[in-house]
């Protein structure tokens with residue numbers, strides 16, 4: 613039986629999950645900075661680097677400098693081994709700072725030493741704890757890999773490590789940004805980071821705020837435990853065409869994921885008072901069409917108190933085939949391809 617509690621006691625029990633976004637190395641730190649600029653209320657931000665100058669220049673307040681003894685704040689120059697030694701040295705402090713959060717997004721651009729080494733290291737360490745670690749990687753442009761074998765080696769080792777680890781993984785391929793090639797380079801990265809912002813904000817919103825049919829942090833973790841390698845997709849579309857949501861989520865993702873025959877799906881649909889049961893059915897039908905009959909399907913919805921033109925879908929798709937990132941690094945996509953089931 614639930615004992616009688618005071619309002620204060622209920623308030624302390626009903627807190628929302630604590631979330632952090634953590635930038636690892638240069639590209640990861642810049643992405644955290646962009647997320648803050650776009651606004652992620654209630655989410656804690658932190659950057660970790662071996663490069664003191666870069667740490668000094670970021671507007672993110674909370675910073676950790678690693679490898680001071682060996683690297684003297686100069687960055688790793690692409691050396692993963694030295695970063696791993698620094699991470700072992702700093703492990704206690706890193707975990708002390710990160711373990712209190714229930715969800716930690718770990719962001720890094722692959723190819724350098726710092727982000728490429730820290731991302732799998734911290735993902736593995738955090739997965740030993742109660743914290744849900746969500747690695748987010750930016751895969752470099754092909755041209756960077758074609759001309760630099762140590763960079764390629766850093767990327768491939770990290771990709772292999774992460775795919776073997778399984779769990780929820782967000783991979784964004786810079787090559788997919790070629791569709792914005794007329795924009796200045798820094799704007800192109802901002803476009804990618806704005807997409808990342810929508811992923812982070814949607815996932816956090818899904819587990820933080822109660823719904824009519826809720827998907828909370830525990831159900832997300834349970835779903836992930838039995839889903840193998842998974843990824844996160846989001847989309848918005850007009851309420852009159854709910855089946856387009858799935859198609860959009862897939863085509864707007866920044867990687868072509870290869871799905872196994874029985875992918876699993878956790879879906880959360882948000883709309884207004886005009887969202888009908890028929891609307892939900894149409895979304896589910898379109899999921900079945902794209903994924904076949906998922907082995908595991910979790911579904912949640914939230915109805916906002918007013919009518920809404922736009923529906924928003926947040927989807928965690930599991931059972932991904934490994935080597936998806938490998939393939940993205942090898943093939944120069946000619947045009948954005950949709951997710952291929954099979």
Ligand SMILES: Nc1nc2c(ncn2[C@@H]2O[C@H](COP(=O)(O)OP(=O)(O)OP(=O)(O)O)[C@@H](O)[C@H]2O)c(=O)[nH]1
Pocket residue numbers: 636637638639640642643662663687688689690691720721722723724725726727728750751752753756786801
């Ligand atoms: N600066 C920056 N680089 C990006 C971005 N997105 C992807 N990258 C790529 O990220 C990769 C890693 O670069 P950095 O983040 O500078 O490397 P690092 O992790 O700091 O590692 P070291 O400097 O070698 O210690 C490179 O291949 C970049 O091209 C971005 O938004 N900003």
Ligand SMILES: [Mg+2]
Pocket residue numbers: 637638663666687688724726
């Ligand atoms: Mg760096």
